[in-house]
Amino acid sequence: MKARAIETRRGIRCRVFEAGSGAPLVFFHGAGGLLRDNPFLDDLATRHHVLAPEWPGYGESTGEELLEDMLDFALHGWDVVDALGLRQPHLLGHSMGGMIAAEMACLAPHDVSRLVLASAAGLWLDEHPIPDLFAALPFEIPGLLFADAGKGAALLTGGLDLNDMEALKDFYIGNARRLGMAGKILFPIPNRRLSKRLYRLAAPTLVLWGAEDRLIPPVYARRWAELCPGATVEILPDAGHMLPYERPEAFASAVSRFLS
Amino acid sequence: MKFTWFNLMPWPHLPDDFREQNRSVWVDIPSTLYDPRRGHHVYHEYMDQLEYAESLGFDGIGVNEHHQNGYGLMPSPNIIAAGLARRTSKAALCVIGNSIALYNPPIRVAEEFAMLDVLSGGRLVAGFPVGTSMDTNFCYGQIPSLTRDKYREAHELIMRAWAEDEPFAFDGKYNQLRYVNCWPKPIQRPHPPIYIPGGGSIETWDFCLDHDYNYSYLSFFGYLRAKSLMDGYWNRVAARKKDESPYRAAFAQIICVADTDQEAEALYAEHVLYFFNRCLHVFPPFADPPGYRTINTIKYGALSQMRAEAQKILQNLTWKQIVDERFVIAGSPETVRQQLEECVKGLHVGHLFCLFHNGNMPDWKTRHSTKLFAERVMPKLRDLWPDWSHDDRWWIKPMEDRLRPSALPRVGAGDAIGTRPAGAPRP
Numbered sequence: 001m002k003a004r005a006i007e008t009r010r011g012i013r014c015r016v017f018e019a020g021s022g023a024p025l026v027f028f029h030g031a032g033g034l035l036r037d038n039p040f041l042d043d044l045a046t047r048h049h050v051l052a053p054e055w056p057g058y059g060e061s062t063g064e065e066l067l068e069d070m071l072d073f074a075l076h077g078w079d080v081v082d083a084l085g086l087r088q089p090h091l092l093g094h095s096m097g098g099m100i101a102a103e104m105a106c107l108a109p110h111d112v113s114r115l116v117l118a119s120a121a122g123l124w125l126d127e128h129p130i131p132d133l134f135a136a137l138p139f140e141i142p143g144l145l146f147a148d149a150g151k152g153a154a155l156l157t158g159g160l161d162l163n164d165m166e167a168l169k170d171f172y173i174g175n176a177r178r179l180g181m182a183g184k185i186l187f188p189i190p191n192r193r194l195s196k197r198l199y200r201l202a203a204p205t206l207v208l209w210g211a212e213d214r215l216i217p218p219v220y221a222r223r224w225a226e227l228c229p230g231a232t233v234e235i236l237p238d239a240g241h242m243l244p245y246e247r248p249e250a251f252a253s254a255v256s257r258f259l260s
Numbered sequence: 261m262k263f264t265w266f267n268l269m270p271w272p273h274l275p276d277d278f279r280e281q282n283r284s285v286w287v288d289i290p291s292t293l294y295d296p297r298r299g300h301h302v303y304h305e306y307m308d309q310l311e312y313a314e315s316l317g318f319d320g321i322g323v324n325e326h327h328q329n330g331y332g333l334m335p336s337p338n339i340i341a342a343g344l345a346r347r348t349s350k351a352a353l354c355v356i357g358n359s360i361a362l363y364n365p366p367i368r369v370a371e372e373f374a375m376l377d378v379l380s381g382g383r384l385v386a387g388f389p390v391g392t393s394m395d396t397n398f399c400y401g402q403i404p405s406l407t408r409d410k411y412r413e414a415h416e417l418i419m420r421a422w423a424e425d426e427p428f429a430f431d432g433k434y435n436q437l438r439y440v441n442c443w444p445k446p447i448q449r450p451h452p453p454i455y456i457p458g459g460g461s462i463e464t465w466d467f468c469l470d471h472d473y474n475y476s477y478l479s480f481f482g483y484l485r486a487k488s489l490m491d492g493y494w495n496r497v498a499a500r501k502k503d504e505s506p507y508r509a510a511f512a513q514i515i516c517v518a519d520t521d522q523e524a525e526a527l528y529a530e531h532v533l534y535f536f537n538r539c540l541h542v543f544p545p546f547a548d549p550p551g552y553r554t555i556n557t558i559k560y561g562a563l564s565q566m567r568a569e570a571q572k573i574l575q576n577l578t579w580k581q582i583v584d585e586r587f588v589i590a591g592s593p594e595t596v597r598q599q600l601e602e603c604v605k606g607l608h609v610g611h612l613f614c615l616f617h618n619g620n621m622p623d624w625k626t627r628h629s630t631k632l633f634a635e636r637v638m639p640k641l642r643d644l645w646p647d648w649s650h651d652d653r654w655w656i657k658p659m660e661d662r663l664r665p666s667a668l669p670r671v672g673a674g675d676a677i678g679t680r681p682a683g684a685p686r687p
Contacts, residue, residue: 068406068433135398135545173558180405180551187549188401 012063020045030095057181210239357387381662405551534619
């Protein structure tokens with residue numbers, strides 16, 4: 001994918017990965033950011049014009065001090081769509097990105113062509129408390145995010161040499177920056193009262209989930225479907241919270257089926 | 261030198277296998293380990309000790325704020341300080357402090373600190389910690405990366421509330437108040453001495469220097485490990501072209517005094533080890549959520565003492581280690597004097613927060629150690645900073661004609677109490 005820098009009207013500089021042609025599809029990543037390899041995006045780009053912006057505080061995007069709350073994040077999402085010159089794109093959000101995409105669609109329901117929420121954050125069920133990612137030990141994280149924790153650990157570190165102290169320090173600083181940013185809308189409980197606004201959604205909506213999601217369990221997919229008018233639900237087997245990375249082909253084809 | 265007798269108020273009844281059975285002394289410690297009836301005794305014993313310290317000549321007595329914490333039983337240190345204000349008369353009441361980002365609205369702190377200053381006749385030292393991530397983020401739910409900004413705003417509100425004579429509107433990001441009107445106001449003008457306890461965030465140094473506040477490094481790991489951090493602070497003081505008064509800084513040190521070095525180990529080792537092994541057993545992720553520390557501080561390398569590396573140090577710690585590495589200054593009066601002099605001069609600090617009560621130390625040992633220190637160590641350390649002996653910028657300025665609580669009448673002797681004095685007008 002090609003990377004390019006854009007600047008929003010608010011003055012935030014963002015890096016956007018881009019590939020393919022056809023109807024525009026904007027992918028919003030989750031709290032961990034894009035990983036080194038994102039094969040599901042390449043796959044989607046064979047059928048769509050895929051644009052994957054990085055949130056402020058992630059990768060080469062800056063301006064994190066300008067975003068403080070949920071409204072800031074959602075308006076920034078629309079600022080990015082505007083800066084890219086897109087009209088009525090499909091929005092695809094994963095985890096925290098799904099939370100923001102849903103908020104964007106509540107704010108401007110008729111500016112979204114179709115909406116895909118993949119293991120989206122943003123709801124809270126007292127009977128099913130979501131594990132506290134902000135107080136997780138590093139070795140616990142792959143098990144929370146992937147059906148197959150071993151493979152997940154390798155994907156998360158992206159080939160990082162854990163014996164290289166400098167690389168480790170950079171990873172640690174990057175993580176503090178990314179999750180420090182995510183905490184503004186996810187800490188201490190990832191619920192910014194989106195549930196009371198979801199009635200506004202107008203675009204056809206797909207709720208896509210991993211059957212073995214141990215961070216936000218599939219019971220949340222049902223709750224999204226109850227709250228989003230006319231939403232359909234698809235559960236992918238053998239996938240955890242990081243379903244786009246764990247089952248890239250199945251993920252991309254489920255998204256494409258819904259969009260076509 | 262100014263000496264403040266500090267009590268963290270640990271719960272002294274944590275079981276022997278606490279470390280094995282629980283992941284953290286803080287945040288999610290089982291509340292079944294607390295017993296309110298025993299707690300009644302614990303509070304009174306600790307408050308008695310603080311009052312005793314005043315009678316021995318300590319300049320200040322100190323308390324602090326923690327939440328859901330097995331080594332700090334003061335979610336509200338102001339309640340303890342209010343109790344101490346009544347039976348003490350000279351010592352500074354050092355509340356180090358109130359985590360101002362946690363009060364909603366923080367005008368509450370301006371009011372309560374003003375109450376304490378008025379009640380004590382101008383003896384309050386007001387501490388404004390940013391707050392640990394355990395207290396601030398995990399117990400009280402503040403967003404890590406916004407904590408410092410919220411703290412900054414709370415500080416601005418409190419200082420304006422004390423300074424301004426007319427009600428004013430405060431249009432903050434986190435607090436919107438149409439009528440800010442602090443009533444009562446503190447006795448000490450323009451405000452009580454302000455201490456900023458820091459754990460190693462470099463932003464805190466500049467904050468202290470911007471406002472000429474005292475920087476207090478509250479470590480449990482002694483002066484040898486504190487050296488590089490305090491050197492960083494003093495370098496910053498020099499770079500900012502401020503004077504080098506040692507009273508700009510305070511340091512906390514665990515101290516155990518006995519007649520001999522051997523006796524210090526026999527008397528105190530088990531209680532100090534209780535503190536290090538049980539009370540500091542903190543689940544590392546609670547100490548460092550992403551966003552709590554700024555990227556600059558992480559790059560500077562000043563890491564939290566509660567993090568994983570520190571937790572490793574705490575495993576299987578022995579008395580010899582903690583004394584050799586000076587986590588604790590322990591021994592005969594002469595040993596303690598010599599090491600404390602090295603500590604105070606090495607760190608260049610004029611205020612010492614002395615921790616005599618440790619972990620599950622019984623009352624008599626706490627008093628024994630305190631008394632030996634007051635009689636045989638403190639006098640020899642008083643004049644370590646002769647060039648700055650008149651520098652009282654960071655100390656209390658009480659009013660002259662302070663009241664003591666009036667005596668309670670004896671039962672049955674109260675015929676004259678509550679009757680109208682002769683000549684007083686009838687309603």
